[in-house]
Amino acid sequence: MSFISVFDVMGPNMIGPSSSHTAGAxxxxxxxxKMITGPLKRIEFILYGSFAKTYQGHGTDRALLGGIMGFSTDDMRIRNSFEIATEKGLEYVFTPNEEETDIYPNTVDIIMLNQAGQQMTIRGESLGGGKVRISQINQVDVDFTGEYSAAIVIQKDVPGVVAYITKCLSDRQVNIAFMRLFRESKGHTAYTIVESDGILPEDIADTIRQNKHVQDVMVVQM
Incomplete structure (x- = not known):
């Protein structure tokens, strides 16, 4: 049985009526x-399950837009996220998908396009109490909660890359809490997610990128 703290019951500090539909979103x-280099140009939010049914009434749309602009769950600017996004010139669209039902109830696909033309798709699930899980990156199944600082490495699935990543972190005295590898298929694109007990060195992404089989590195500091 998993442990539930009093903070899970009470929920997080937040703007909006629901820890699942607003804080989680x-x-x-x-x-x-945090997984794509800004500034962002256009965002599409594809909503599933109860997100698709109630996203306007519960303020899920404002929360998603606020979060994509870097607002924390208790940031008062979330209430005005539409206006702020318009002022920033950020294009956005919300697309409810009520046809696909074999999916976690509070799920959203976030399709991000930055000013440099890079596109990335993230699928996230709101688990309740403000807790979330990133379950896909660019259609590859992953498992990432964002509760720890993490390095997310996009790489070619060849021998030696994971050992190289581990050495880079060990050389910088990084204490690894969790390390997992996810891949499209053998020999193709893989994602190594390394979660750390502490803040990661600011230049660790540049260090890991020096390997010729590493395509990109995203550092998410908590």
Whole structure:
């Protein structure tokens, strides 16, 4: 049986009526925008399950838009996220998908396009109490909660890359809490997610990128 703390019962500090539909939504989008180099140009939010049915009434749309602009769950600016996004010139669209039902109830796909033309798709699930899970990156199944600082490495699935990543972190005295590898298929694109007990060195992404098989590195500091 998993442990539930009093903070899980009470929920997080937040703007909006629901820890699942507003705080969780903001948290998913907040994590998503940390995985792509800004500034962002256009965002599409595809909503599933109860997100698709109630996103306007529960303020899920405002929370997602606020999170994608880097607002925390208790940031008062979430209430005015539409206006702020318009002022920033950020294009956005919300697309409810009520046809696909074989999916976790509070799920959103966030399709991000930055000013440099890079596109990334993140799928997130709001688990309740403000807790979330990133379950896909660019259609590859992953498992990332954002509760720890993390390095997310996009790489070619070849021998030696994981050992190289581990050495880079060990050389910088990083204490690894969790390390997992996810891949499309053998020999193709893989994602190594390394979660740390502490803040990661600011230049660790540049260090890991020096390996010729590493395509990109995203550092999410908590």
């Amino acid at each position: 903001a948290r998913i989008a907040f994590l998503a925008q």
